[in-house]
Amino acid sequence: MDSSLDQALQEGKLLRQIDALIVAHLREHNHHHAAASVASATMTPLSSAEALPNRLVDLVAKGLAVERDDASRGVQSGSLLDALSAASGKHRSAPAASGAVDFSAVQETKGTSKNFPKHDTRHISEHKNIARCSRFSPDGRFVATGSADTSIKLFEVSKIKQLMLPESRDGPIRPVIRTLYDHAQAINDLDFHPQNNILISGSKDHTIKFFDFSKTVARRAFRVIQDTHNVRSVSFHPSGEFLLAGIFSLGLPSHPHLYDINTFQCYLSADMKDLGSNAVINQVHTRLGGTVCDSIQDGAIRVWDGVTAQCVRTITQAHRLSESTSARFTKDGRFILSCGKDSAIKLWEVTSGRLVKQYLGAVHTQLLCQAVFNETEEFVLSVDEVKNEVVVWDALSSERVARWPSNHVGAPRWIEHSPTEAAFITCGGDRSIRFWKEV
Secondary structure, eight states, X not given: OOHHHHHHHHHXXXXXXXXXXXXXXXXXXXXXXXXXXXXXXXXXXXXXXXXXXXHHHHHHHHHHHHHHHHHHXXXXXXXXXXXXXXXXXXXXXXXXXXXXXXXXXOSXXXXXXXXXXXXXXXXXXXXXXXXXXXXXXXXXXXXXXXXXXXXXXXXXXXXXXXXXXXXXXXXXXXXXXEEEEOOSSOEEEEEEOSSSSEEEEEETTSEEEEEETTXXXXXXXXXXEEOSSEEEEEEEOTTSSEEEEEEEOTTSOOXXXXXXXXXXXXXXXXXXXXXXXXXXXXXXXXXXXXXXXXXXXXXXXXXXXXXXXXXXXXXXXXXTTSOEEEEEEOTTSSEEEEEETTSOEEEEETTTOOEEEEEOSOOOSSSOOOOEEOTTSSEEEEEETTTTEEEEEETTTOOEEEEEEOOSXXXXXXXXXXXXXXXXXXXXXXXXXXXXXXX
């Protein structure tokens, strides 16, 4: 494990916590202008700057008391950051986040694969052109699809399930609850706000658009970010105050654009000239704590500090000389699942860049293929382009446990799993959208 990288990531988290405490302290004492200035300068979301009354004062008082006690005993005290780092170290050794699989805990798992439950599937709608992307809301209640026809379809998952019942007593079921139009060119990616009824879309028309889907009559965006390049991928920061955009910037150093969604200020990496890659970003993903990963066309996977905007790790040739088409964090943020045009799906440890597992046996060499976990992270799902199949692996053993016909005309371009239940979406070049759910 790279201890220096691990320390840098942990110190970044600690500094963000300190910034949030300072902002909360200023707000508590009605220094709102100062709080806003500090929040803007440190990129601290105001929603995260909530603390118990006098929390900062209490912590400083305790630290000073410990320092005085150490001095009286002739013990040299470390810095507050050292003390917080020690506490953070205890936290890091704790078990993986609830519901997340600890991939580092099992060394040899061959022959222990679980059975992936059988799923029913149904065609639920179609676009007028290629269905290019899909995304579930964090609570699993909604799913959206984006198309080359510039439209976005929003579905209510409960209505899709009603549609799939053998008999319905409520008459015709219409799972599409909104169709949104406001882009001039194809939709590349979608994401839902982590707390609000907001959907964002990234497009070839160089824009990121914000849709409020709580308003039944709204069909167009209520906010727009105008970028300078094709927006290939979008991902909300878990705080909801920032978003990441993966940009098509051929001939320029490739780096995610970090936007403050309140001010639309764009933050770029200070070491752009040192990145050494001019390849196009295919996908960006962010997780709690602000760390960002992206996959790029030259085959690399990169990890970024979302506060300093510095690239802290590059896994070069993660997929040999082929494109890295997708990259996503696990729930606990300790691993990245990537997919590439070398027909390999790989699991990487974030802190060391070490290859942990490979999932082989599905061909994907042409499309920007996705690889996703199911809702429990016990299984990995992707697509075989040649056989036009949905393929499933046991996440721990890496053994292939299911292959099903996709029921699409031509291989699906996108697969997306619900974060809350055993259900997923496939969509593709035949314009159709299919919903899959466990029997």
